[in-house]
Amino acid sequence: AQTVTQSQPEMSVQEAETVTLSCTYDTSENNYYLFWYKQPPSRQMILVIRQEAYKQQNATENRFSVNFQKAAKSFSLKISDSQLGDTAMYFCAFMKHRGGGADGLTFGKGTHLIIQP
Amino acid sequence: SAVISQKPSRDICQRGTSLTIQCQVDSQVTMMFWYRQQPGQSLTLIATANQGSEATYESGFVIDKFPISRPNLTFSTLTVSNMSPEDSSIYLCSVVTENTEAFFGQGTRLTVV
Numbered sequence: 001a002q003t004v005t006q007s008q009p010e011m012s013v014q015e016a017e018t019v020t021l022s023c024t025y026d027t028s029e030n031n032y033y034l035f036w037y038k039q040p041p042s043r044q045m046i047l048v049i050r051q052e053a054y055k056q057q058n059a060t061e062n063r064f065s066v067n068f069q070k071a072a073k074s075f076s077l078k079i080s081d082s083q084l085g086d087t088a089m090y091f092c093a094f095m096k097h098r099g100g101g102a103d104g105l106t107f108g109k110g111t112h113l114i115i116q117p
Numbered sequence: 118s119a120v121i122s123q124k125p126s127r128d129i130c131q132r133g134t135s136l137t138i139q140c141q142v143d144s145q146v147t148m149m150f151w152y153r154q155q156p157g158q159s160l161t162l163i164a165t166a167n168q169g170s171e172a173t174y175e176s177g178f179v180i181d182k183f184p185i186s187r188p189n190l191t192f193s194t195l196t197v198s199n200m201s202p203e204d205s206s207i208y209l210c211s212v213v214t215e216n217t218e219a220f221f222g223q224g225t226r227l228t229v230v
Contacts, residue, residue, distance in 0.1 A: 033217055035219060037221075042223075043154075043207055043223070043224045043226070044221070044223050044224065045160075045209065045211075045221035045224075047218060047219065047220060050217075050218055052217075091159060091160070093219075095213070095217075095219065097217065101147055101148050101213070102148055102213050102217060103165075104150040104152075104162035104165060104175075104211075105150075105152075105160070105162065105211070105219055106162070107159045107160045107161075108159065109158075109159045110159050
């Protein structure tokens with residue numbers, strides 16, 4: 001079974017600063033995907049970024065980027081030029097990939113990110 | 118991407134009753150899942166909704182309590198049966214596309230009184 005650990009229950013930064021959310025995971029699988037989701041108070045789960053384990057290049061999406069360290073089983077999210085709208089819960093998630101489909105996601109406990117004006 | 122419509126968005130139910138949640142996707146998808154998010158907690162996988170066969174349940178979840186239907190590749194339902202206050206949670210459906218991206222419906226906030 002997989003486990004996902006987010007060790008920062010809450011973080012607070014000033015607007016326009018850069019913030020890094022940490023995530024580590026434990027698995028014996030070699031073929032998997034990692035995700036970061038944002039959940040604002042509306043409770044909608046919004047896909048922020050996805051990383052394929054077999055790709056060494058770190059994924060980026062505009063102001064969001066990851067630092068994927070496969071050997072260390074680490075998958076941190078960096079948010080650059082943070083904005084007030086980035087305030088939300090952020091969840092790290094793991095998905096095992098298998099032939100013909102995928103398993104469901106295993107989530108970390110989340111990090112509550114607060115962007116201060 | 119995939120657009121997922123989930124309803125109802127919220128409901129308040131009496132204990133002992135059942136609620137059926139619907140999930141409609143705008144395209145055919147093979148992989149569809151149901152999750153529970155208890156108050157202040159993370160998401161936990163309930164089951165995989167399999168088209169044309171019985172759902173695959175995770176440890177701690179049983180078919181009698183959470184029956185799931187998946188009649189086709191765009192639709193699924195989750196029923197929360199014989200509800201108690203402990204079932205008060207947000208229930209979310211999710212799909213995984215061919216690009217291996219996982220998208221979620223907007224969730225159903227259930228309160229059992």
